[in-house]
Amino acid sequence: MSHEVEIPEDHPRQQSLLTRHRIEDGVEKGVTSKQGLIAEGRGEAFDYLLGEATLPSADDAERAAAAQLLLADHAVLSVNGNVAALVPKETVELAEATGADIEVNLFGRTEERMRAIADHLRAHGAENVKGLTADARIPGLEHERGKVDADGIYDADVVLVPLEDGDRAEALAEMGKTEIVIDLNPLSRSPRTAAVPVIDNIIRAVPNMTKHARELADASPEELESIVAEFDREKALNAAERAIRDI
Amino acid sequence: MSHEVEIPEDHPRQQSLLTRHRIEDGVEKGVTSKQGLIAEGRGEAFDYLLGEATLPSADDAERAAAAQLLLADHAVLSVNGNVAALVPKETVELAEATGADIEVNLFGRTEERMRAIADHLRAHGAENVKGLTADARIPGLEHERGKVDADGIYDADVVLVPLEDGDRAEALAEMGKTEIVIDLNPLSRSPRTAAVPVIDNIIRAVPNMTKHARELADASPEELESIVAEFDREKALNAAERAIRDI
Numbered sequence: 001m002s003h004e005v006e007i008p009e010d011h012p013r014q015q016s017l018l019t020r021h022r023i024e025d026g027v028e029k030g031v032t033s034k035q036g037l038i039a040e041g042r043g044e045a046f047d048y049l050l051g052e053a054t055l056p057s058a059d060d061a062e063r064a065a066a067a068q069l070l071l072a073d074h075a076v077l078s079v080n081g082n083v084a085a086l087v088p089k090e091t092v093e094l095a096e097a098t099g100a101d102i103e104v105n106l107f108g109r110t111e112e113r114m115r116a117i118a119d120h121l122r123a124h125g126a127e128n129v130k131g132l133t134a135d136a137r138i139p140g141l142e143h144e145r146g147k148v149d150a151d152g153i154y155d156a157d158v159v160l161v162p163l164e165d166g167d168r169a170e171a172l173a174e175m176g177k178t179e180i181v182i183d184l185n186p187l188s189r190s191p192r193t194a195a196v197p198v199i200d201n202i203i204r205a206v207p208n209m210t211k212h213a214r215e216l217a218d219a220s221p222e223e224l225e226s227i228v229a230e231f232d233r234e235k236a237l238n239a240a241e242r243a244i245r246d247i
Numbered sequence: 248m249s250h251e252v253e254i255p256e257d258h259p260r261q262q263s264l265l266t267r268h269r270i271e272d273g274v275e276k277g278v279t280s281k282q283g284l285i286a287e288g289r290g291e292a293f294d295y296l297l298g299e300a301t302l303p304s305a306d307d308a309e310r311a312a313a314a315q316l317l318l319a320d321h322a323v324l325s326v327n328g329n330v331a332a333l334v335p336k337e338t339v340e341l342a343e344a345t346g347a348d349i350e351v352n353l354f355g356r357t358e359e360r361m362r363a364i365a366d367h368l369r370a371h372g373a374e375n376v377k378g379l380t381a382d383a384r385i386p387g388l389e390h391e392r393g394k395v396d397a398d399g400i401y402d403a404d405v406v407l408v409p410l411e412d413g414d415r416a417e418a419l420a421e422m423g424k425t426e427i428v429i430d431l432n433p434l435s436r437s438p439r440t441a442a443v444p445v446i447d448n449i450i451r452a453v454p455n456m457t458k459h460a461r462e463l464a465d466a467s468p469e470e471l472e473s474i475v476a477e478f479d480r481e482k483a484l485n486a487a488e489r490a491i492r493d494i
Contacts, residue, residue, distance in 0.1 A: 024281045034271045034284055041288020045432070049296075049491075185292070244296075245492040 016044060019203065026085025030116035033108050036081045039163065046184035047201045049244045054208060057239035058200040064231035065180040065196045066098065066212035067224040072158035075100035080107065083162050083202060084117045088124035090206040097213040103152040104131035107165050109144050140171045162202050164190045186240035197233055199240035263291060266450065273332025277363035280355055283328045286410065293431035294448050296491045301455060304486035305447040311478035312407070312427040312443045313345065313459035314471040319405035322347035327354065330409050330449060331364045335371035337453040344460040350399040351378035354412050356391050387418045409449050411437045433487035444480055446487035
């Protein structure tokens with residue numbers, strides 16, 4: 001794979017092309033899969049329709065997500081290839097700001113990619129990366145896709161699943177976990193099953209959740225609970241749908 | 248690159264996943280680039296919003312495109328990596344039905360990919376594949392991106408450019424060529440510069456253009472001209488935009 005494309009500086013969407021190259025570097029490192037590249041393209045299209053900006057309703061969702069992570073007994077941030085490629089440092093910072101664990105969890109699980117992603121996260125400051133033990137299963141999913149760590153996602157009460165497949169999002173919800181899903185398509189199953197659907201680009205969403213978590217570091221459980229309670233998931237999903245229609 | 252993903256048979260969007268695997272095979276063969284995979288994802292998102300069906304306005308555009316190709320003195324179908332991966336046989340059939348040439352033309356041109364794509368097209372029945380000579384230039388584009396064959400795209404009066412980059416679509420239009428663009432995003436620059444914008448999935452659009460060309464094989468130039476004249480490009484672009492909004 002050496003089909004490098006030079007981006008002319010006068011190209012109208014240089015920023016977006018640079019993001020693409022970041023994820024392509026993920027391919028070179030074995031972090032991002034080919035399916036991940038296609039998923040990135042789908043995300044780009046929805047982000048384009050959303051205006052490539054964080055909606056006020058998404059900011060509300062990111063604040064509620066931060067509160068939910070801070071309230072958790074055991075929060076876990078699930079990381080796949082695209083998450084690792086796009087926001088490795090930002091994910092480590094969110095884990096630090098909320099006391100959450102980080103667990104690698106892949107749709108197309110191979111030991112090689114699991115290790116490449118864990119290495120990539122460690123290179124960006126992650127101290128403890130779960131997911132490699134894989135000594136528990138999410139009920140209702142096929143063997144490879146259901147693998148999780150017993151002391152990680154299996155044990156968690158709150159799980160952040162960015163860019164997640166719909167089947168697994170549903171299976172995690174059925175386990176009774178409080179799910180926070182980041183996804184750019186408000187109509188896809190993953191955000192529709194989430195307690196907190198965040199319809200935003202992960203590149204903007206994760207740092208903004210960290211910012212909210214830091215602001216809420218000294219908040220009481222009652223304050224955090226009221227932020228969670230005030231967040232209206234249906235309203236947020238509808239606002240994102242309207243934003244896509246109003247192109 | 249061996250991150251194969253097994254598609255569970257009960258997955259809700261098996262058809263779409265199979266299409267993705269066809270394009271991933273293109274990667275294995277050196278036909279599709281990493282940028283091509285991302286572009287495929289963008290297309291999937293827009294096709295999803297369009298309802299994954301050919302709009303009546305797109306069918307009109309495909310009929311007008313067929314008429315335009317039949318009217319041409321010299322029509323050329325421009326083929327990039329995704330076109331070759333997704334519709335190799337269908338492109339050869341459209342060339343046969345309209346008397347058009349086929350020319351490989353890439354955003355990220357490398358001799359290796361040019362050859363892989365030409366070989367792939369020949370394996371699907373193409374007898375004469377242009378683009379490898381590259382003895383002419385499209386004015387206004389950087390060196391690599393402007394390369395075309397003097398007796399191919401450079402000479403053509405009608406060019407089909409499916410899944411084309413906006414810069415090149417504009418440069419071709421400025422050369423006075425009649426452009427037919429296939430693109431799933433009605434807002435992107437490429438279809439907006441085209442005489443005939445076809446807002447449809449290339450997998451549906453190319454065979455449908457061939458069907459129309461066969462039906463119009465015995466039509467007089469006057470009949471073909473009236474089909475072209477009756478096609479309303481603004482109306483077609485607006486219909487596609489409305490279809491995306493009405494999700």
